[in-house]
Amino acid sequence: MANEQQTMNKLRDFISGKEIRESPEEKEAVQPFLKILHEDYGYPKNLLQAHPQYRVKASPSDKKGYPIDIAVFETIQNEKKLKIVVECKKKDRKDGIEQLKSYLKFCEARIGIWFNGEESVYIQKIEKSGNIVFEEISAFPKHNEKLSEIGKYLRKDLKPTHNLKEIFKEIRGRIVANSTGVNRDEQIAKEMILLILCKIYDERFTANDKMVRFRASVDESDKEVRDRIDELFADIQQKYDDVLNKQDTITFDSKTLKLVVGKLQNICITETDRDSVGDAFEVFIGYSLKGSQGQFFTPKNVVRLMVEIVAPDKKHTIIDPACGSCGFLVESLKYLWHTLDKTIENEISRAEEKMALAIKNIRGIEKDSFLTKVGKAYMTILGDGKGGIFCEDSLELPKNWGELTKSQIKLESFDLSFSNPPFGKDIKVTGKDKLAQYALNLNKKEGNVSTLFLERNLQLLKKGGRLAIILPETYFHAPSTRYVREFLTQHNIEWLIDIPHNTFRPHNNAKCIILILQKDTKQQKFINMAVAEFAGHDHNGKAIYHVDGSVKDDTPTIIDEVRGRTDEKKYTFEVEAHKVIASDILIPRYFWKSKELEIADIAHRKNLNMVSLQELIDHACISFFDGHGSPKGELKGEGSIPYIRVKDIVNWQIYKDPTAMIPTSEYDRLFSKAKQLKPKDILFVKRGSYRIGSVAMVSPNDTHVILTREILVLRVNTQSATKQYGMTPEYLLYAMSHVITYKQLENKIFIDTTLPNIADRWKELQIPIPRDASQLEQITKKVKSAITKQWGFLNIVDTLKNHNDVFYT
Known part of the structure; x- marks a missing residue:
């Protein structure tokens, strides 16, 4: 948004x-x-x-x-x-x-x-x-x-930030422009992550009233800063020599090193609302180097939301089979430790219990060797959980994993699984024996990676175990993925959580849903649902703010509602499971009543009746049909008959793009008498990357065109519609453009693969009709006047275009 x-x-x-x-x-x-x-x-x-x-x-x-x-x-x-x-x-x-x-x-x-x-x-x-x-x-x-005081910070002076990614972008710009020897993004990323590990270690093991080592004073030389950071890194290497080896070195020149330290020194990375390691990868490596592997990191606030809802217990064994830099595992560990802080008074006993939890309860698998090393180091610094992180292909046959992995990770042995698996149409899984493990693999030659991860996660769980996973929205409604929903309904769907389209932008355009599922368990009566409209950043990854300056992030409020810390439930609700499953739509915002209540309130105040398009169809007031189809690409621009696309529906009129004109032969191939356009037909955009809900009225000059299938044609039966509702084509055009109608679109437009689509849900749209018949007549007259003037203007333009010799004497 x-x-x-x-x-x-x-x-x-x-x-x-x-x-x-x-x-x-x-x-x-x-x-x-x-x-x-x-x-x-x-x-x-x-x-x-x-x-x-x-x-x-x-x-x-x-x-x-x-x-x-x-x-x-x-x-x-x-x-x-x-x-x-x-x-x-x-x-x-x-x-x-x-x-x-x-x-x-x-x-x-x-x-x-x-x-x-x-x-x-x-x-x-x-x-x-x-x-x-x-x-x-x-x-x-x-x-x-x-x-003179810069860089002389005590641990307690460090503060979290909302601007971590912006700071990383600023650092990247300076490094690329000024660093000697290290200026490729992949190389910079590895150096930066080693420095981030130094900072995490420093924050973790420096007492609150002691000065941190990860600092750079203005009056210090580049060498002095370098010596202190090298010493800090040497301590990490020595303490965790089974994770970081002698070949892992920070090779930034001293000036660059001081600059990076200077920009990060006053921030508390371990308490910020972003995943510092994930953000470093996003900024420094970029899509071109990692997008093909689906390595997109889950924002920490979304991770925290999932962990808080699942609420791990110290008796639970936890796994993430696509753990990346261990975001879910780190947050789970912090959640468990927070519980111990409240329940165990003795400091020594508490420390021992925390260590035991990290070693015994936490497991992760990651295919990327560098990410595995980062995850191990991160878990080690936090609580010696490195032994539970393994570099393997999670989707491979378990018998083909390494011996140590096989001894530590077995199918049907975990209580909880968290996962944001890689997804994307370009990421395919192959191998006959490998694919044979999965019932969801309908194509026996290659598998969809996110579908297979869904099944692998469940295979790792005990009966009654719980899975919290992020999956593309298309799995939750599209006809092509019905088999996935049938698979899900064999288990207990506990939660469905709608997260914003911007969650993974700008690095990934996927619109996703969080699913929390209990394995091999009877479906509970009500499915819990939540809708987050904002998750802290916009489509460019920049923080977004309310007018009062606070970050626009609904996830903390959802956590408070789940925990019962608020009287009003704005974002969370429950829906009867049988209704959800019967609808074959598992998308929370579709069932979210807040918009309906808002619309009902507006209608009441404006003295409007609300009538669904389905009701108008049932009463024979309107009929409808889809557009004709798409011409062959090579024939666009090769004729004189307009081909109308989604982008051509604008300001209630149809734009005829000269570059999309098609030959008569192509028109004849696509045209059918059943789809012959008539003046005053209403065109409605129902699928496309934008403009769903845009409408136009067909003029007498627009009937001889071809429409893409993404455009729906609505035809008003004036006699029946006027008699029953006072409805006219002009009023329907107005009503379809009304703010009340547009508000309903947000909850009915879903992402189908990559494109937004309202499908047949357009029939559910309720259009406003004034209870005062004279008001409806007045609106019809105004629209008719505007359309008539618009058509008259277009007729003049067409005449001038077709007789351009008038400009010459």
Whole structure:
């Protein structure tokens, strides 16, 4: 869903809350950096200014001054003074450093920041012998912090962040531009993850009142920082020599190393709401290098939601057969430890119990060798759970696994399984013996990876064991995947949770559902459901905010509702299982009543009756048929007859794209008398990447066209419709465009493979009809007037196009 801050090429300024003009510079640099300054560096909004722009003067007589993008102030003896000048550019701009230096010369600020959304440079103004010089620094101060205090952080000073991915992107930009020897993304990723492990280790084993080792002071040399980080990494290698070996080294040059440490040092990675290892992979490796293997990491808030609902117990054995960097296993371990913290008072006993849980209860399998190493290291640092992580192909025959794996992981032996398996049409599983293990493998030559993982997860569980898994939405409604739903209904469906389409964007476009299933158990009477409309970030992976500045994330509220910590249940509800299974639709938002109640309230206030399209069909008020089909690709643009696609339905009219005209022979092949268009037919988009619900009215000049099958034709039987409901074609066009109708689309449009599709659920749409007949007549007259004028204009345009000789004398 679109960020609330962006409407009609406008942005809402993060500081003032006022609408401002959207520009690449504003969107990519100014607004994101304001959030970083406020959220990660603690500057109050009253000490930040971007709109209106603060101006620095070149001299006392300079009346106008130079506008700066972001002014950061500090309060000294109750007086507000300029502390930092920030110069922002859009992503493809590299200039501005000299401009920033000029601004610093004109003002009292001593620190300057240059930022273009992906790269940053921090500089310090120094006066030497009457001259002003500039030096680059590795970090800039937080609120109420001096330059000399940077990097001297106690463990308790570290704070979590919502902007981790943005920080990683900034680090990547600086490394690529400045690092010597390490500048390929895959190489950078491995270096970064080793550094992240250093930071996790430092956070884990540094006492709250002690200074952390993962730090970089402004007054330290590059070598001093390097020596301390090398020493920290050596400690990890020595302590965990069975996970990290001598060949694992941090090879960033000293300047780059100090820069990276400087940008991460004040953040608490272990408490942030993002998976730091997963985010590092997403930022540094990118889709081109890992997308073919489906290695997309589950956001930590979604992981936490699943773990909280399943609520592991210390007696449970837990496995993730596609564990990646161990996000589910780490969160499960933290959940269990939190329980122990509340139940075991003796510190030594509690520590021993925590260690035992990590060693005995946690298992993971990962196919990628580097991810396995990362997962082992992560689990080791947290609680010595490294022995339970194995590098294997989970889908392989268990007898072909390594001996150690076979001794530790057996089918039908686990209580809980968590999984976000790889998915994608390009990831195929082959091998006759391998595929023979799975009842869900309908194609005996190659298998769908996510379907097979679903079955493998259940094979790993004991009877009564519980599976929490993320699967593409298409499994929960599409006719082509009915066999999967039939498989699911052999078990107890406990929970279905709708998560936003943006959850895995921008790296993966899949819209997914969380399923919690109990193996070989009778179906419970009610299926629990939840709908999360927002999960903290937009389609670009950037944090999104409410007007009050809080992150738009529904998952914590869902957890509170599940735990009974709220009186009102906004996102969670239950539906009778037999109704869900009978509908063959296992998608929560389809059953979510909040939208229906909202619509009913609007209808009541506006004095409207709500009538379904199915009712109009049943009463012979409207008839319908699908579009004609698609012409051969090579014939598009080769004729004079319009081919109308989804994108051609706009503003109640049909656009005839000259590049899509087809020959008469192709028209004859696709046309049928049963689908002959008539003036005043209504065209409705029912499938496509966008514009589902868009409508247009067929004009007398539009009847001789071919429609794609994604367009539905609705025809009003005026005599019957007018008699029963006062309905006219013009009113139906209006009603199908009404906000009440559009609100219903959100819960009825599902992702079918890759494209949104409303299928036959369009018949369930309820259209508003005024109880006051005179109001309906008035609307019909207005629409008829607008359409008549529109058609008249198009007739003039067509005449001019067909007689272009009038322009010549």
